[in-house]
Amino acid sequence: MLEVNIVGQIEKQLKEGIEQAVIKAELASPEEMPEVVLETPKDKAHGDYATNMAMQLARIAKKNPRQIAEEIVANIDQEAASVKEIEIAGPGFINFFMDTSYLTDVIETIFDQGSDYGQSNNGEGKRVQIEFVSANPTGTLHLGHARGAAYGDTLANVMEKAGYQVEREYYINDAGNQIDNLAKSIEARYFEVLGEEKEMPEDGYQGRDIIELAKQLVEEHGDHFLQQEEEERLQAFRKYGLDYLLDRIKQDLEDFRVPFDSWFSETSLYTNGLVEQAVETLRDKGYIYEADGAVWFRSTDFGDDKDRVLVKQDGTYTYLTPDIAYHQNKIDRGFDQLINIWGADHHGYVSRMQAAIQALGNPKDILDIKIAQMVNLFENGEKVKMSKRTGKAVTMKELIEEVGLDATRYFFIMRSNDSHLDFDMDLAKSESNDNPVYYVQYAHARICSMLRQAEEKGIHVEDEVNLSLLTAEKEVDLLKRLGDYPQVISEAATKKMPHRIPQYVFDLASDLHSFYNAEKVLDLENIELTQARIALMKAVRTVIADALDLIGVHAPDQM
């Protein structure tokens, strides 16, 4: 089955009708034809669709837009385009009032497709890899990671639904300085737990999680490591620390409903010689030079601010070097598109990474780097800076425990990723209609409740329901909204804006509540209409549940 998208079909029909009318009226040749722009007017009085075609043609046809509009209208085949009424307005807008009987088809489509409704082949099966979170395994996931996790996971869901083949990957920085540092930090805490003296490294990890780790180490192994040579001991702590912290990260992500398909180890890049190879490739292509005892990448050739060091004076690599190798490896794995989701604190790193991609001979736009902007927590109207418990940044786990999983997911995805986010914890926790999560979930529960009562009252929905009875204003609003869903999905996917989903589902919930207050669904006096409305309710329920599922929020049957 190809794309079943009623609204899309209708729009396509109308666009073709307009193009044909333009040609028939000899206003423009097919080569000159501007793209037909259809918009849905904000004001219902302006029809279901409007086009600015006449204004666009003003220059080509050398006539005034109103006159052009009249000629288009005179030549359009209304019936073929399902148009009921046309009017010309303002400077030359053509407003179309559609024959809305097609709208009820959306219910049947939703029944046929169930949770597949909204799916499209927009992505044409392209292989996309989304790399996100990728926090260093030197501590616990905190607030910023949570936003990236929610954004990445929802984007992946949405893109899958829009016909992309998506792989979710986590890059584990298990090599380099910070891991040595981790081992030394663990060592210092280990000694401390055993009442011995050992200095904490200068940039050591002070977090509470490292103290807990050290305690567990003592519980399991006693003072065993005190006897060892320092080298040997640090080696053991490295491994122990990595395993311990990575396990916790994995657990936290699982608890946040964020699954990954693959976990890619930085160390593997070294053992497979890929880091060395990346440097050599760049050298062969002439983007490498040596200065001050270091090896440099001439990234300024590709728009970076300054050139970057790849191999330091001491012979070790900078962070960038394995990262270049990593990205080349991703491309070599055959993905059509790479998406990286980075925290705001890494945005200065974007241009050098993109320079490297190009220097290696790849198209620039194969890599799209999205930035998850800063998050500020607010509680009791005040900005929360430090966690009460750890004295460090608030962890993801603490946030979920405090405000709940559903609200946390919803709030992170509610806003555009590149907007700073003020996270209102009081609102997220409140069980009131002010809280958008509850508002939407309640709409779902409300429908479930109606359906339960329908059953209790012995109302059974027949196979043949007369959907043409759904003509009330609020019903038409709901039908149109349901029809929008496939387009919302594909647009959220192609523009990588998953925040469109909570926006949409909020509007759908709002339409539902409004309908609920205006019309009575269960009416034993009018079984035929009741059945049509129950069908509508079921369709709405399916779409709310699916949209919530995309953003990782539960759709409760009752509240």
Added chain:
RNA sequence: GUCCCGGUAGCUCAGCUGGAUAGAGCAACAGCCUUCUAAGCUGUCGGUCGCAGGUUCGAAUCCUGCCCGGGACGCCA
């Protein structure tokens, strides 16, 4: 100083490929429960779209400059 993100109603934010009178929620105000969950609905009030130029028939949207807020500018990761 350079670069990135943001600046839209009192607050938090939407605003598509440039389109008609710039939207939503909250707050404020006025209403709605003998009716399927009031965790809901309806209405009113509220805007120099940071500022100034430019492009265009038309700019919140595109271009340039400036102002404000946040962030990044390491042979750290």
